[in-house]
Amino acid sequence: MDILLQLIVSGIAVGGVYALIALGFVLIYKATSIINFATGEFMMIGAYFFYTFMVMAGLPPIPSFLLVMLCSAMLGLFIERAILRHMLGQPTISIVMVTVGLSSILMGLAEMIWSTDFKSFPPLFPRAPVIIGDIIVRSNLFWGFIAAMIAVIIFALLFKYAKVGVAMRATAGDQMAAFSMGINVRSMFTVAWAMGAIAAALGGVIIGNIGGIQPTLGSIGLKIFPVVILGGLDSIAGAVVGGFIVGLVENIAGGYLDPYVGGGVKDLAPFVVLVLILFIKPYGLFGKQDIERL
Amino acid sequence: MAAHPILSVEGISLSFGGLTVLSEVSFKVNPGEIFAIIGPNGAGKTSILNCIGGFYRPSAGRILFEGDDITRTSPDRRAARGLARTFxxxxxxxxxxxxxxxxxxxxxxxxTGLASALMYWGPAHREEMALRERMEQEVIDFLEIEPIRKQAVGSLAYGLQKRVELARALAMEPKVLLMDEPVAGMNAEETEDMARFVLDIKEERDITIVLIEHDMNVIMDISDRVMVVNFGQKIAEGTPDQVQRHPEVIKAYLGEKKG
Known part of the structure; x- marks a missing residue:
């Protein structure tokens, strides 16, 4: 019983971070309908930005954090303006392939700039594990979860109430109508890429703080596919729920089954559940079909 | 007759690949009038609206709004200048x-720029919001949609959705309202309501209306002037009465007389 609770708690904690990274995917998909295969690399680059500011430049955590957000926004903005804007009107598959290529380029750049060596951050949070009842949670995981949830809530509120957020939702809903409302649809695409890159980068900093960073960190980005497909590609609430489900499934399956098969279940389980859910609900749990999407 | 047209379309042509959609269509819309564009299916009516709204860029000709050339202005800028649209x-x-x-x-x-988004709070903003709210309420009252204001639009009856779309366009406080088939698919009662609203918009709100419609009764009842297009060309223009008697129009709608 204790083990189960323990697995559930760490599953939720990891799931919260997945939710944040998935949000980086959803924000872009929602506004531009582009499936961004480079989300994981945005995350990885974000972690390296943080490493650069905090370790290499020796800045304190908060300014480093703000600079990471700024630089990631610039990265997203640059990629949209310089590359994807020219792809407007091209077939979806071409645009998707561009993002796949982009992920390789970003990984290569990271290797060139920061080398392939394993890097880690100095401790950001108090070291002592957090104890909730009988459960012990690693401090990095606990505080990482809190930080991720705060970021998710801020993004959700922005999307729901702020002027840019409403304009982005309108753009996602109907581009022609958005244009006729005086919304500059093209600049909304740019904003979506900038916001998506920020969300992914924040997730990257948290993940990097938990397990250290390497240019291959972006492969964690693959896990957002079960997350977003579970939740529905264009639903923020779905990304959050999907994140928790994937976090829970991989922890519980890994915890109970890995000892019997010698490992690997943890990475496999989310995809198995994904396939099962798609059998039942092809649109994902929250996707498409006109329900209010946060 | 007013001295300056609020909207003038000067010889616009439009083609997609080899297909000519519009050829040298010209007309002027005077401030405060209801100007209707009619014609058989595929005549190019919606294309004309799309050119005015900025979604299509005509290959020739130009469009003037309040005397300024807006042919190359983006759709969102046109909206901000006072061109609203229903679909x-x-x-x-x-x-x-x-x-x-x-x-x-x-x-x-x-x-909606980034800079203004960052200055989201503050007294000026609050004042503006209060003003907006009053205006929104006024539009809601005008179109009699108070009871449904909190409902999701997806759940509303078709006629009501059309009304909400109109309310959204009016909230923009446009100078010119472009309406693409405002009564299409409506029952008799809904049609009558919509026709009344369109007339009220013109009379009480001082908004110029350009509309496309298939319902001849509505057109003849509410329009000040009518333009008829067929195969992408203008074939007649005038008051509803004049247009109805125009031989080209009768031909376009009823076919050529044999013999």
């Missing part, structure tokens, strides 16, 4: 409530 297939933001949709209409006056 043939309702283009509401379906996940949102009626009120949210109307609020978006009011967005046309707000800058």
């Amino acid at each position: 043939q297939n309702i283009a509401l933001f379906r996940g949102m409530t009626v009120l949210d949709n109307i609020k978006l209409g009011a967005h046309a006056h707000l800058k």
